[in-house]
Amino acid sequence: MKSLLLAALAAYLIAAIHSILAFVNKRRSVQRVAEWSIAIGFILHTCALIFDWAIDGHYPLFFLRETLSFLAWALVAAYAIILYRYRAEALGAFTMPLISILTFIALIVRSGPQDTAAAFSATWLFPIHTTLLIFAYAAFFIVFMASVMYLLQERELKLKTFGAIFHRLPSLSTVNQLATTSAIFGLTLLTLGIASGM
Numbered sequence: 001m002k003s004l005l006l007a008a009l010a011a012y013l014i015a016a017i018h019s020i021l022a023f024v025n026k027r028r029s030v031q032r033v034a035e036w037s038i039a040i041g042f043i044l045h046t047c048a049l050i051f052d053w054a055i056d057g058h059y060p061l062f063f064l065r066e067t068l069s070f071l072a073w074a075l076v077a078a079y080a081i082i083l084y085r086y087r088a089e090a091l092g093a094f095t096m097p098l099i100s101i102l103t104f105i106a107l108i109v110r111s112g113p114q115d116t117a118a119a120f121s122a123t124w125l126f127p128i129h130t131t132l133l134i135f136a137y138a139a140f141f142i143v144f145m146a147s148v149m150y151l152l153q154e155r156e157l158k159l160k161t162f163g164a165i166f167h168r169l170p171s172l173s174t175v176n177q178l179a180t181t182s183a184i185f186g187l188t189l190l191t192l193g194i195a196s197g198m
Contacts, residue, residue, distance in 0.1 A: 011041030037038030
């Protein structure tokens with residue numbers, strides 16, 4: 001449902017703005033607003049995906065609109081896990097704007113014809129295959145962002161110029177562990193996704 005997805009987009013935009021502000025100012029109250037907005041957006045987004053599935057009668061991963069929406073949802077889920085496990089709030093400043101953009105594009109892109117979805121829904125492995133791949137892409141995006149954070153910190157360490165960015169990013173060991181764990185999960189999910197696609 002577009003109204004639920006629009007509400008989720010509004011929550012994600014609030015979360016993106018507050019995540020960037022929390023990254024710049026390092027204020028706990030601003031970060032708390034971002035986390036609550038992410039939680040509300042995730043719940044609304046989940047409801048939108050479930051309603052789309054019920055109304056359209058097929059798994060919500062057949063067309064570009066649905067795929068972008070599902071990818072944004074998977075990125076929110078991955079970020080929530082990272083926030084819980086590593087408390088890497090800085091990742092939200094990079095992740096939430098992308099999630100907002102993906103959700104916005106999902107809102108304006110049109111769906112394809114229903115007969116195409118019916119052709120794919122004949123195989124029961126298709127939802128498993130696509131879900132595994134989407135979560136693998138989400139994990140690889142986390143690896144990418146962790147790598148960028150690692151390079152930024154390593155550069156400042158080598159130059160011995162400890163600016164504002166250095167103090168706002170997680171420690172190098174946390175970023176390294178985050179990237180390694182995400183890469184393992186991403187590779188495992190990608191392998192399973194390719195295997196189920198065959």
